[in-house]
Amino acid sequence: MLMQLTDLFEVRSRKSVGNRPVSSLAFDWLYTGLLLLFTVGFMMDVWSHSTFGPDQSVLSEYHLLFYTSGALMGALLVGSHFRNVGAGYRFEDALPQGYGFALLALLGFGVAGAADLVGHALWGFEVDNEALLSPSHLGLFVTWGGLASGTVMATLARVRRQGKQSLLRMLPAIIGLVAMLLPFSVMMLISSLPMGDFMIVQEARIEINHWLLESHALVGFYVQTALLFGFLLWFVRNMPMPIGAITLIFALYGFIFGLVSGDSVLLGTVASLSGFATELVYHAVRPHGSRRINFRLFGFLAPIAFWLAYFGYIMVTNFGGGIGMTEYMWLGVTFHTGLIGFAMATFMTLQPAPVLALEE
Amino acid sequence: MRKLIILITMMLIAIVALPASAQEEPNTNWLSALLGEAEINERLYYRVPLARDYEATVHGNRLQGIGHLEFNIVDSDGEALSADNSVDLTVTYDASWEENGEAYSIFQQEDYSATYQDGSFYIADINWEYQGGYDLNLNIDGADYYLYLYVPPAKPDATTTFIGANIAIPFGFLIVMLGAYRVFNVQFLPENRRQGSQAK
Numbered sequence: 001m002l003m004q005l006t007d008l009f010e011v012r013s014r015k016s017v018g019n020r021p022v023s024s025l026a027f028d029w030l031y032t033g034l035l036l037l038f039t040v041g042f043m044m045d046v047w048s049h050s051t052f053g054p055d056q057s058v059l060s061e062y063h064l065l066f067y068t069s070g071a072l073m074g075a076l077l078v079g080s081h082f083r084n085v086g087a088g089y090r091f092e093d094a095l096p097q098g099y100g101f102a103l104l105a106l107l108g109f110g111v112a113g114a115a116d117l118v119g120h121a122l123w124g125f126e127v128d129n130e131a132l133l134s135p136s137h138l139g140l141f142v143t144w145g146g147l148a149s150g151t152v153m154a155t156l157a158r159v160r161r162q163g164k165q166s167l168l169r170m171l172p173a174i175i176g177l178v179a180m181l182l183p184f185s186v187m188m189l190i191s192s193l194p195m196g197d198f199m200i201v202q203e204a205r206i207e208i209n210h211w212l213l214e215s216h217a218l219v220g221f222y223v224q225t226a227l228l229f230g231f232l233l234w235f236v237r238n239m240p241m242p243i244g245a246i247t248l249i250f251a252l253y254g255f256i257f258g259l260v261s262g263d264s265v266l267l268g269t270v271a272s273l274s275g276f277a278t279e280l281v282y283h284a285v286r287p288h289g290s291r292r293i294n295f296r297l298f299g300f301l302a303p304i305a306f307w308l309a310y311f312g313y314i315m316v317t318n319f320g321g322g323i324g325m326t327e328y329m330w331l332g333v334t335f336h337t338g339l340i341g342f343a344m345a346t347f348m349t350l351q352p353a354p355v356l357a358l359e360e
Numbered sequence: 361m362r363k364l365i366i367l368i369t370m371m372l373i374a375i376v377a378l379p380a381s382a383q384e385e386p387n388t389n390w391l392s393a394l395l396g397e398a399e400i401n402e403r404l405y406y407r408v409p410l411a412r413d414y415e416a417t418v419h420g421n422r423l424q425g426i427g428h429l430e431f432n433i434v435d436s437d438g439e440a441l442s443a444d445n446s447v448d449l450t451v452t453y454d455a456s457w458e459e460n461g462e463a464y465s466i467f468q469q470e471d472y473s474a475t476y477q478d479g480s481f482y483i484a485d486i487n488w489e490y491q492g493g494y495d496l497n498l499n500i501d502g503a504d505y506y507l508y509l510y511v512p513p514a515k516p517d518a519t520t521t522f523i524g525a526n527i528a529i530p531f532g533f534l535i536v537m538l539g540a541y542r543v544f545n546v547q548f549l550p551e552n553r554r555q556g557s558q559a560k
């Protein structure tokens with residue numbers, strides 16, 4: 001039974017993984033719609049926390065949105081699982097690829113949610129950065145990322161079977177990728193992209209303790225680059241991108257993340273612009289397939305294009321009083337982000353070490 | 361499928377009807393009333409200017425603008441400050457902003473007396489009428505101290521309709537999609553079921 005469950009939840013690799021059904025687009029859209037509601041509910045809850053402080057009830061309106069959506073996602077997966085078993089699939093193979101792990105993450109989310117309820121009753125509500133770091137919240141964030149992976153992995157299976165997909169057929173994976181990125185972005189909220197209180201360049205303008213805050217702002221660029229491009233590079237390496245996909249990923253990411261600070265339109269615009277710059281690099285370099293050098297070049301150039309567009313927007317609009325850093329600073333940090341992207345792309349494309357050498 | 365839709369519809373009606381019948385005044389506490397009220401220790405947000413040579417921790421309760429404030433001050437040597445008895449202080453709220461082209465400003469200054477007991481300074485019935493930053497100036501043993509407190513806006517009570525909508529929207533989405541799939545005969549089960557060796 002335990003082996004059946006570990007196979008169902010896709011937590012160990014098997015050669016017989018091909019026995020699983022490939023998800024239909026119609027099924028993906030059911031899950032994706034609920035995932036989008038779940039994600040918006042969670043981000044609205046983060047906005048509520050950062051605007052009004054902690055809620056007095058763990059079952060606030062936004063909690064109800066994402067808990068209801070999560071429960072329905074679980075019901076959809078469990079219901080589909082047993083229908084597929086009835087249709088002839090083995091118990092351990094009855095969920096489409098990607099959704100077994102998503103179901104495990106959903107169960108984990110339920111456990112973390114219960115722990116959160118108990119934790120709040122015993123020790124009160126988290127304040128400020130505590131909300132990003134408390135054990136029950138970490139459980140919620142990590143399992144949120146896991147349950148969002150379902151549509152991404154399902155699309156990956158479809159791409160491997162059918163080849164390049166259109167933008168419309170890629171949408172569930174794009175929404176899934178954004179929903180995977182957001183919990184990690186929330187955990188890193190102290191160094192995040194939004195234009196309001198958390199804007200990373202904002203810190204560099206503050207006179208008091210300037211060196212300390214400026215240093216923290218620089219670290220913010222590294223954190224964001226590792227996060228955004230870590231996910232994007234994996235995505236791009238595994239799936240050929242239709243025109244508009246990369247711009248849409250960043251636009252959607254910016255718009256939803258902007259809910260936290262009430263800056264959806266502004267952040268969505270800036271992220272779209274930066275995403276468009278990244279997309280131009282993608283289509284110029286063509287990093288897909290087995291082109292390792294092209295992929296590493298994309299890893300280097302993509303963050304540079306992204307941050308240059310970001311700084312360019314601030315410079316042209318003089319938003320918030322301008323960049324607030326010298327040319328050495330903002331150009332230097334942009335170059336650093338290129339190195340981070342290059343390192344990640346290189347690590348992703350290294351040949352595995354020979355087995356014999358490892359055994360010695 | 362029909363049974364599933366009926367079941368989901370019944371659950372939806374039950375969940376939406378429950379808060380509507382259980383609560384006359386719309387707020388978010390209807391479920392906590394079912395679960396039992398937990399005693400919540402709400403701490404005020406505080407921000408201390410980094411240039412100051414002290415640290416402060418502040419906590420208290422805020423209820424409809426009036427609450428109490430309890431705080432400790434630790435100097436740069438890590439020594440907690442104390443006082444023989446009460447300390448006088450002034451609380452200032454000074455804000456100005458523009459809205460629809462009109463300029464507004466609020467200036468509110470009130471004197472309080474903070475009592476020192478059990479290692480903390482304590483002010484009863486402090487007025488937090490406005491959301492935003494409050495400046496607290498106090499003098500302890502001849503030295504001036506300054507605290508900056510940020511009071512977040514009070515969260516407006518959610519209406520029962522809004523709470524119900526947050527539950528109903530995911531259900532509604534699923535019902536509409538399943539209904540549309542049924543009407544347009546869209547197969548959402550896996551494409552390759554009953555194919556290959558995996559079928560029984």
